[in-house]
Amino acid sequence: MALSSSLHIPYLPTISSNYSPSPSNLNITAPKTLRAAVIGGGPAGACAAEALSSGGVETFLFERNVAGSKPCGGAIPLCMLDEFSIPRAIVDREVTRMRIFSPSNLSIDFGKTLLPSEFIAMTRREILDSFLRARAESSGARLISGLVTHIDLPAHVDSGGPYVIHYNVEGCKKNVKVDVVIGADGAHSKVARCIGAGNYEYALAFQERIKLPDDEMEYYKDLAEMYVGDDVSPDFYGWVFPKCDHVAVGTGTVKSKSDLKKFQHGIRARAGSKIRGGKVFKVEAHPIPEHPRPIRVRGRVALVGDAAGYVTKCSGEGIYFAAKSGRICGQAVVAASEGGTQMIKEEDLKREYLRKWDGEYKNMFRFLDLLQNVFYGSNANREALVELCADEYVQRMTFESYLYKKMAKGNPWEDTKMLMNTIGSLIKCNIV
Numbered sequence: 001m002a003l004s005s006s007l008h009i010p011y012l013p014t015i016s017s018n019y020s021p022s023p024s025n026l027n028i029t030a031p032k033t034l035r036a037a038v039i040g041g042g043p044a045g046a047c048a049a050e051a052l053s054s055g056g057v058e059t060f061l062f063e064r065n066v067a068g069s070k071p072c073g074g075a076i077p078l079c080m081l082d083e084f085s086i087p088r089a090i091v092d093r094e095v096t097r098m099r100i101f102s103p104s105n106l107s108i109d110f111g112k113t114l115l116p117s118e119f120i121a122m123t124r125r126e127i128l129d130s131f132l133r134a135r136a137e138s139s140g141a142r143l144i145s146g147l148v149t150h151i152d153l154p155a156h157v158d159s160g161g162p163y164v165i166h167y168n169v170e171g172c173k174k175n176v177k178v179d180v181v182i183g184a185d186g187a188h189s190k191v192a193r194c195i196g197a198g199n200y201e202y203a204l205a206f207q208e209r210i211k212l213p214d215d216e217m218e219y220y221k222d223l224a225e226m227y228v229g230d231d232v233s234p235d236f237y238g239w240v241f242p243k244c245d246h247v248a249v250g251t252g253t254v255k256s257k258s259d260l261k262k263f264q265h266g267i268r269a270r271a272g273s274k275i276r277g278g279k280v281f282k283v284e285a286h287p288i289p290e291h292p293r294p295i296r297v298r299g300r301v302a303l304v305g306d307a308a309g310y311v312t313k314c315s316g317e318g319i320y321f322a323a324k325s326g327r328i329c330g331q332a333v334v335a336a337s338e339g340g341t342q343m344i345k346e347e348d349l350k351r352e353y354l355r356k357w358d359g360e361y362k363n364m365f366r367f368l369d370l371l372q373n374v375f376y377g378s379n380a381n382r383e384a385l386v387e388l389c390a391d392e393y394v395q396r397m398t399f400e401s402y403l404y405k406k407m408a409k410g411n412p413w414e415d416t417k418m419l420m421n422t423i424g425s426l427i428k429c430n431i432v
Contacts, residue, residue: 033058034058034179034333034337034343035057035058035060035178036057036059036060036179036181036333037060037165037176037178037181037182038059038060038181038184039062039148039183039190039191040062040184040185040186040189041061042186042305042322044306044322045063045182046061046132046133046323047132048304048327048330049133049136049141049330050136051327052141052182052330052333052334053136053140054139054140055330056339056341057330057333059141060142060144060176061133061141061143062165064147065145066130072205072286073207073239073248073316074122074123074124074125074128075123075224075241076319078120078121078403078404079404080121080319087131091121092124092242093222093242093243093244094119095111095121095122095241096111096118096119096120098120098226099223099226100225100386101229102228102386102387103228103231103382106383106386108386108389108390110389110395110398113392113395113399118399118403120224124243125319128319132323147168148165148167149168149173150190151190152164153299154299158345160343162178163178163300164176165178179300179343179344180344181301182329182333183308184304184305184307184326185307187306189307191307192293192307195295197296197303198293198295200291200292201289202254203235203252203289203290203316204252204257204260204285204286205251205316206260206283207249207250207284207285208268208280208283208284209243209246209247209249209284210249210278210280210281211281212246212278213277216274216275217247219274224239224242225239225241225271226239227240228376228382229266229379231266231269232251232263232266233252234255235255235372236253236254237251237252238250238251240267249264250284251264252288254290260285288311288316288318289306289311290311291313293308293309296309296354298346300349302332302353304326305321305326310325310361310365312364312365312368313365313372314371332352333348333349335352336352
């Protein structure tokens with residue numbers, strides 16, 4: 001029996017073709033459960049799969065490389081540990097000191113206002129992602145280590161027809177039919193291309209993992225460093241972030257991807273003797289989206305994480321927003337399907353997922369976009385940015401927003417002073 005997605009009705013039992021009113025001829029099967037495919041097993045996909053499967057939806061989680069990892073600074077905000085029940089054993093380092101270097105190498109300690117209980121958690125993506133996938137599996141999701149090659153769309157999405165996921169596992173071609181697809185497959189998302197979600201600008205991040213001698217690693221015990229300047233990136237920043245027994249040293253750019261190696265040499269030169277004795281044991285590169293895609297939901301397909309474009313300007317942060325978007329989207333499907341017992345439609349995903357996401361985070365993304373446009377445009381702007389970061393009120397407001405993922409509520413008098421200081425810094429640097 002065909003189901004119309006325009007009618008919000010439960011899945012019905014199937015009646016055999018030799019039906020007669022006699023109860024003895026009635027062939028009734030068990031009600032069907034909504035099926036979902038999540039493409040991509042990073043934080044976005046794993047959290048979506050966990051929300052779906054724990055909510056009653058039959059879930060297939062596809063990850064082509066379960067042993068791989070994304071080149072990423074690996075910093076996650078404090079609120080994510082509690083909100084997503086991340087065990088402290090997964091945290092490599094608890095950073096309580098953040099040092100920012102201007103183009104002229106003026107350094108500012110950006111952590112003076114942290115409370116004793118506050119820190120920035122540094123993780124390795126291979127460890128974090130594996131943990132989140134395992135938790136999705138324990139909730140009932142089926143993890144498939146295979147490459148999704150293409151997706152067949154239903155001829156008429158309103159008919160409730162299936163999406164067919166084609167994938168390869170160790171050279172064997174397979175497929176599975178599902179009712180809902182969540183694309184969590186990164187900046188170059190196949191799912192996004194499949195539904196014509198539109199393009200976006202993306203940065204290219206490059207990172208080296210460097211093993212330092214023990215005495216030099218002690219310097220980075222609880223310290224992370226950020227460097228700004230045209231020598232490390234024309235539109236982003238370079239970083240040295242501590243991990244369990246090594247540092248991650250990297251940079252990124254949108255405008256000058258072909259010069260990425262030059263910028264990497266720049267960050268290594270700026271960090272200087274602090275990393276000079278180390279040995280590179282891994283080199284990584286990966287695209288990072290710069291803004292949300294024009295379309296994030298079409299039919300019964302939704303995009304989350306990097307596939308949707310949920311990475312903030314200024315900081316380039318995406319892990320928390322990936323996990324959060326995956327969870328909100330998974331919960332949206334569960335709610336709209338009443339625990340996997342109803343077919344859903346595009347309007348359900350837009351209402352339960354997009355409206356909630358945009359209502360909570362749209363203004364934050366716009367604000368950070370504005371900051372990047374103001375302060376990352378030239379070395380003079382970056383000098384002004386670092387000068388402002390010396391202000392303890394600026395630091396506290398920044399950490400309130402970063403650590404707890406809410407727009408911090410400031411003090412009107414202090415906000416006025418901050419605005420005047422900002423204008424003063426811009427004037428001093430001949431920007432205004």
